[in-house]
Amino acid sequence: MTSLFRPAIVLFVILSGVSGIVYPLVVTGIGQALFPRQANGSLILKDDKPIGSTLIGQSFTDPKYFWSRPSATTPQPYNGTGSSGSNLGPLNPALIDAIKPRIDALRAADPGNRAPIPVDLITASGSGLDPEESVAAADYQAGRVARARGLPAARVRALIAAHTEGRLLGVLGEPRVNVLELNLALDALK
Amino acid sequence: MTAASQILIIVFLAVGLLCVKPLGLYMANVMEGRPIWPLRVGAPIERWIYRLCGINPALEMGWKQYTLALLVFNTLGALMVYALQRLQLWLPLNPQHFANVAPDSAFNTAVSFITNTNWQGYSGESTMSYLSQMAGLAVQNFLSAATGIVVAIALIRGFARHGAEAIGNFWVDMTRSTLYVLLPLAALIAVLLLSQGVLQNFSAYKDVTTLETLEYQQPKVDAAGNPVKDAQGNPVMENVTTRTQTLPMGPIASQEAIKELGTNGGGFLNANSAHPYENPTALSNFIEMLAILLIPASLTYTFGRMVGDTRQGWAVLAAMTILFLVMVNVALVSEQTGNPLVGKLGVDQTVSALQPGGNMEGKEARFGIAASSLFATVTTGTSCGAVNSMHDSFTPLGGFVPLFNMMLGEVVFGGVGTGLYSMLIFAIVGVFIAGLMIGRTPEYLGKKIESFEMKMSSVAILVMPFIVLFGAAVGVSVAAGQAGVANPGAHGFSEILYAFVSASNNNGSAFGGISANTVFYNTALGLVMWLGRYWPIVAVMAIAGSLAAKKRVPVTSGTMVTYGPTFVVLLIGTVLLVGALTFVPALALGPIVEHLMLWGGSHG
Numbered sequence: 001m002t003s004l005f006r007p008a009i010v011l012f013v014i015l016s017g018v019s020g021i022v023y024p025l026v027v028t029g030i031g032q033a034l035f036p037r038q039a040n041g042s043l044i045l046k047d048d049k050p051i052g053s054t055l056i057g058q059s060f061t062d063p064k065y066f067w068s069r070p071s072a073t074t075p076q077p078y079n080g081t082g083s084s085g086s087n088l089g090p091l092n093p094a095l096i097d098a099i100k101p102r103i104d105a106l107r108a109a110d111p112g113n114r115a116p117i118p119v120d121l122i123t124a125s126g127s128g129l130d131p132e133e134s135v136a137a138a139d140y141q142a143g144r145v146a147r148a149r150g151l152p153a154a155r156v157r158a159l160i161a162a163h164t165e166g167r168l169l170g171v172l173g174e175p176r177v178n179v180l181e182l183n184l185a186l187d188a189l190k
Numbered sequence: 191m192t193a194a195s196q197i198l199i200i201v202f203l204a205v206g207l208l209c210v211k212p213l214g215l216y217m218a219n220v221m222e223g224r225p226i227w228p229l230r231v232g233a234p235i236e237r238w239i240y241r242l243c244g245i246n247p248a249l250e251m252g253w254k255q256y257t258l259a260l261l262v263f264n265t266l267g268a269l270m271v272y273a274l275q276r277l278q279l280w281l282p283l284n285p286q287h288f289a290n291v292a293p294d295s296a297f298n299t300a301v302s303f304i305t306n307t308n309w310q311g312y313s314g315e316s317t318m319s320y321l322s323q324m325a326g327l328a329v330q331n332f333l334s335a336a337t338g339i340v341v342a343i344a345l346i347r348g349f350a351r352h353g354a355e356a357i358g359n360f361w362v363d364m365t366r367s368t369l370y371v372l373l374p375l376a377a378l379i380a381v382l383l384l385s386q387g388v389l390q391n392f393s394a395y396k397d398v399t400t401l402e403t404l405e406y407q408q409p410k411v412d413a414a415g416n417p418v419k420d421a422q423g424n425p426v427m428e429n430v431t432t433r434t435q436t437l438p439m440g441p442i443a444s445q446e447a448i449k450e451l452g453t454n455g456g457g458f459l460n461a462n463s464a465h466p467y468e469n470p471t472a473l474s475n476f477i478e479m480l481a482i483l484l485i486p487a488s489l490t491y492t493f494g495r496m497v498g499d500t501r502q503g504w505a506v507l508a509a510m511t512i513l514f515l516v517m518v519n520v521a522l523v524s525e526q527t528g529n530p531l532v533g534k535l536g537v538d539q540t541v542s543a544l545q546p547g548g549n550m551e552g553k554e555a556r557f558g559i560a561a562s563s564l565f566a567t568v569t570t571g572t573s574c575g576a577v578n579s580m581h582d583s584f585t586p587l588g589g590f591v592p593l594f595n596m597m598l599g600e601v602v603f604g605g606v607g608t609g610l611y612s613m614l615i616f617a618i619v620g621v622f623i624a625g626l627m628i629g630r631t632p633e634y635l636g637k638k639i640e641s642f643e644m645k646m647s648s649v650a651i652l653v654m655p656f657i658v659l660f661g662a663a664v665g666v667s668v669a670a671g672q673a674g675v676a677n678p679g680a681h682g683f684s685e686i687l688y689a690f691v692s693a694s695n696n697n698g699s700a701f702g703g704i705s706a707n708t709v710f711y712n713t714a715l716g717l718v719m720w721l722g723r724y725w726p727i728v729a730v731m732a733i734a735g736s737l738a739a740k741k742r743v744p745v746t747s748g749t750m751v752t753y754g755p756t757f758v759v760l761l762i763g764t765v766l767l768v769g770a771l772t773f774v775p776a777l778a779l780g781p782i783v784e785h786l787m788l789w790g791g792s793h794g
Contacts, residue, residue, distance in 0.1 A: 006244050007243040014243075019332040024324045026377065027443055027444040027447075032390070038384055038386070038388070039389060041396060041437055043398065051400070056467070057466075058400045065402065069555065075409070081316055082460070083313075084460055085461065085551075088703070089677035089703070090583070095531075096531055100535065117538060125552070126461060126562075126578065128461065131466055132554075132556055134546060168473055172198070172475070172476050174546045187401075
């Protein structure tokens with residue numbers, strides 16, 4: 001058995017070095033050379049200061065912004081260092097208790113809107129950092145946002161359409177809207 | 191089920207199955223040491239490695255020595271992962287200054303990563319230094335996958351050789367599977383993922399200034415960092431106002447690639463492949479699912495090639511694919527139907543061109559229902575365990591699918607290597623049962639299946655149900671086990687059952703609400719992962735050794751055909767009977783009763 005020790009130890013050190021040091025460094029080199037924006041977090045800069053990432057959602061509660069999907073991270077929603085879903089089961093009363101206030105808040109902010117609420121707008125995402133929501137979720141909020149900003153509803157809907165990402169090649173993914181990018185575009189409207 | 195979701199499944203399977211022959215052939219050539227160009231280029235490196243190790247690559251080992259080398263090598267890995275975690279505060283590449291990991295958690299994680307389980311009791315972005323991740327965990331992502339491959343190859347050689355004492359050289363097999371199969375594929379996948387937005391850097395976490403000011407409450411802590419309690423012992427809350435969001439960073443893409451390719455599943459970040467920095471787009475999701483399927487599916491061709499009859503490999507692949515299609519559709523329909531309790535609240539759960547609808551709790555907008563259900567089936571049919579949605583929040587039947595996939599013993603493509611060798615064990619049992627029924631001597635691939643092979647097959651198959659049911663029984667009986675449960679009722683039972691099924695099968699996914707970073711779960715699941723991995727491996731290696739020594743039985747008109755539809759049906763039947771009947775009572779107490787309650791209205 002002791003004859004196994006030398007090959008075991010030496011091979012372990014070599015394969016660890018190759019797969020644990022050389023490989024990640026090579027990938028880092030390729031990433032920083034070819035895809036520097038993506039490799040460093042897809043940050044959005046304003047006056048050279050980072051104001052968010054296109055890939056990480058933010059919390060919105062102001063009626064003049066589109067609201068993101070609910071986030072189950074703690075202690076605050078959209079906690080970047082604590083990604084997590086709610087892990088609430090379908091029969092857990094806490095799930096319904098969490099959903100009801102979200103419905104109430106959406107209804108209170110837009111009393112005239114009697115349309116059924118799209119399910120992704122009142123359910124917490126898997127990561128708690130979902131940067132996107134369904135087109136239906138954005139459409140549902142279009143009237144409220146338009147009123148709060150004194151904009152024609154058609155203009156807000158056109159902005160949603162311009163920010164809608166469809167299925168890739170008609171197959172992959174779901175039609176969706178990036179909430180932070182949409183809100184930044186709203187703020188940029190004159 | 192919608193047309194779009196069916197097209198996704200078909201496209202995914204078609205692309206995956208198209209890779210089977212070329213990759214399977216390549217792996218056969220690599221493991222047989224044929225002079226293809228990558229091996230010719232790598233030959234000087236190989237020679238240098240073998241000289242440093244002091245081994246003669248031409249000298250092959252018997253099954254006992256091979257297994258011993260495997261166990262020693264894997265133990266070294268466990269010691270390394272444990273040491274890195276326990277010392278990370280004093281080691282480089284720890285920009286967030288994370289503390290050393292507690293002993294019980296470090297033990298659990300060490301066993302978890304050497305056994306290809308990647309069960310995670312910890313939260314990556316707030317626990318592990320970059321060094322622990324890449325030099326500890328990611329290394330084991332490679333080496334545990336390579337370990338799976340070499341065991342499968344040893345078993346294949348057992349069938350392919352006759353009258354042979356030896357089944358290969360462990361050091362050579364490990365070196366070749368790592369250098370020629372895993373590393374180049376991982377590098378390719380890592381670059382593809384990088385292009386989609388997966389991180390790859392060594393920066394400290396970045397603060398960004400958010401658009402809106404966020405007000406929230408958090409537990410107040412004193413100067414020493416201990417929570418402040420009021421007179422009644424409740425934690426005192428304080429109001430916080432902030433416009434800062436801290437974003438995690440790190441060398442994620444390199445680890446993400448091998449996490450999927452090696453069917454490991456351990457996320458760099460807590461939310462795993464649901465996290466936009468691990469899995470940012472619909473395309474990255476497709477690449478990750480494909481990476482999980484690639485090697486387990488292709489090894490069936492490697493098998494057929496190396497035993498000299500590719501029809502044998504296609505038959506095994508057909509059985510896997512049929513089981514897969516059934517499972518994915520059960521998950522899909524159930525998740526798309528949604529939650530009736532949510533529907534009652536005036537919420538729109540219907541699928542349309544503008545929304546995925548269905549049960550979106552714990553799912554990401556970019557994946558919706560289809561890509562989440564598909565990922566859940568892929569990750570649990572194989573032994574990957576990465577998740578792009580939270581299985582704990584699935585509907586009862588949607589959550590049944592991952593649970594049942596694992597209970598089948600991870601043979602719906604299965605883990606890297608483990609899937610093939612587990613399926614071949616089922617095939618041995620299948621031909622034995624068929625042989626008994628029709629009164630023929632059971633044979634498989636020209637080898638007589640005798641009492642030693644049957645004993646070892648039973649050992650390999652039965653250890654998993656035993657430790658699952660025993661472990662879950664202890665978990666629900668002791669206070670330390672019950673304390674981890676997050677959801678009430680039948681679902682809480684499912685959380686404990688899922689934890690033990692996942693650990694025993696070296697999957698690593700979870701009904702994630704369970705609080706498993708406790709001394710009880712870290713220890714119990716650590717032991718279960720260890721037994722669930724190495725007990726079957728030793729039995730499989732014993733079978734490999736025994737088969738290699740046997741003579742080949744000539745094919746006669748009395749030989750049972752082990753390809754074609756009849757055999758595929760026999761194989762599926764064996765998997766379902768042997769692998770699943772054991773668990774029907776447990777499933778009835780968990781997802782099945784939960785399904786009846788959800789739709790029967792007894793929830794009040």
